[in-house]
Amino acid sequence: MTVIHAAYIWRTAALWLMVTLALTGCWDRREVNDMVIAVAMGVDQAEAGYTVSVQVVDPAEIASKKGSGHAPVTVYKEQGKTVFEAIRRMTTTSARKIYFSHLRMFLIGEEAARKGIGHAVEFISRDHEFRTDFYIAIAREIRAEEILKDYPAIEKIPANKMFSSLEMSSKSWAATGTVKLDELISDMMTAGKTPVITGIRYLGDIKEGKTRKNVQATESPAQLKYDGMAVFRKDKLIGWLNEEESKGYNYIKGSVRSTVGVIPCPSEEGNLALENMRTSSRIHVGKGSRTPQIDIHIKAIANVGETQCKDNLGDPAVIRAAEKIGEKEWKLILEKTLKKAYDLKTDFIGLGAALHRSAPGAWARLKSHWPERMDSVPVHFHVDVKLRTSGKTKGTFLEKVKE
Incomplete structure (x- = not known):
């Protein structure tokens, strides 16, 4: 075997090795059928920590043209001493991994906001699965979990309805505003500036709002409405702007x-x-x-x-x-x-x-x-x-x- 021929063989082998490595796939790849996507998350006060609610969608159900007749979203709820513990405890009820990278809305119940939002915000800012492009709102005079159970008209996914409504309102009505994670943390850390977050509340019959009746009538018996802005001192809600x-x-x-x-x-x-x-x-x-x-x-x-x-x-x-x-x-x-x-x-x-x-x-x-x-x-x-x-x-x- 000549020296030139041997060098050619080594180069070819090295090239095939590189191609093989490139085809091994991503180590953290997830199949669509193995997960559900979280589109909204709510944090409420519990006796010993927090109650965390997560509104999830089944990717296969949303992608299906015919649909199975099932509700497009499901709400999981668990308690924990911390937000992270409550989320991890959801694995006892959810058959699939909950994926948070497509979160649209993060809601905090008024009672929890008055106790302080710092720990909940610290978790979502630390966890690598959470992006920073979701909107934050305060559930006014109600628990966040009740907001997540709403059955909205027009939109299939309640979280998308809340997101688009807040985005549209902030562009055309001065009494509302959007707040994302980075801005909230900046306001909490800045000397001489405290956070302000838009509030969301229920109008009408809450029980009817959680059923199909809410989308079967020309005038829905229950609706969500952005109303007022929550004012904070440090990380605690202390009042509302009209x-x-x-x-x-x-x-x-x-x-x-x-x-x-x-x-x-x-x-x-x-x-x-x-x-x-x-x-x-x-x-x-x-x-x-x-x-x-x-x-x-x-x-x-x-x-x-x-x-x-x-x-x-x-x-x-x-x-x-x-x-x-x-x-x-x-x-x-x-x-x-x-x-x-x-x-x-x-x-x-x-x-x-x-x-x-x-x-x-x-x-x-x-x-x-x-x-x-x-x-x-x-x-x-x-x-x-x-x-x-x-x-x-x-x-x-x-x-x-x-x-």
């Missing part, structure tokens, strides 16, 4: 994409509905004296979406008057939100975080008693509203309707 206060919070945060606001007509009775198209927010800390001053600037661009006014919306003077009214109404909402922060003695707005960034010396003096001393720092709101268009018509045909 609709106006929730809007104010999102305006200050700068997270409002689009919404609708109603203001009085400039010169008579009736209302003008404004569609907010774009909003920006800026928090400025003045450092001219020993006591800093905080100025919050809100800019909003809106269109006229509906009018009950007889004013001529083609008149620049009328438009400017409407803008001034809008600025006044917006400012009242912001001031109510600030008052709620003072009343609850928790800085969910992030004033302390702004001081920490821009006036560290002042923050060093104030931080030890900051929640109680928030009102010692002057806060001023500056609102600028611009109306761009009045819709397809400048006036309204109603003024021409004859008696």
Whole structure:
């Protein structure tokens, strides 16, 4: 055998070895029929730890075009001293491995949230199976497990319904907002800022909402609704923002994409509905004296979406008057939100975080008693509203309707 021929044989053998290794497959590969996919998870308070509920789907059932007639989702529930223990205990009732990488919603019951969400959040941030793209919500005045048992209309999978509803609402209604895991942990860790999480509650008959009757009627006897925002001090829920206060919070945060606001007509009775198209927010800390001053600037661009006014919306003077009214109404909402922060003695707005960034010396003096001393720092709101268009018509045909 020549040297060249021997080298050729060795190269060929090495190539086949590499190909063989590449075809061995993934060590952690899972067959679809060997697992169920968790799409929502709920954590509630128990006497000795936590009750954990998991809404799972059978991949084969969802993929099937005909369907078997079974419910597309199942809810497993177990208790444990820790969240991890409760989840692992589910192996005693689930015939398959529960896979968490496709989680859409993570719910925490109000009672558990008032005790503290830190341990539950620590677990899902540590476990390698959980991604960070799911939404978090607080089950308001109800246990999270009850929310997961809902039988929704239209959507097959309740978790997908909750996810898409919250996502759509946050884009078009300023009183709700989405929170993902990374943002929640950041708010919990940031000095001078506490978490705010959207609440979800049941409307109607809860018992009917867990049955097929909930999807067999044109008007469902029970519905889930996002309502208010939960305010925390450290990791404990201490109160709720109402609709106006929730809007104010999102305006200050700068997270409002689009919404609708109603203001009085400039010169008579009736209302003008404004569609907010774009909003920006800026928090400025003045450092001219020993006591800093905080100025919050809100800019909003809106269109006229509906009018009950007889004013001529083609008149620049009328438009400017409407803008001034809008600025006044917006400012009242912001001031109510600030008052709620003072009343609850928790800085969910992030004033302390702004001081920490821009006036560290002042923050060093104030931080030890900051929640109680928030009102010692002057806060001023500056609102600028611009109306761009009045819709397809400048006036309204109603003024021409004859008696």
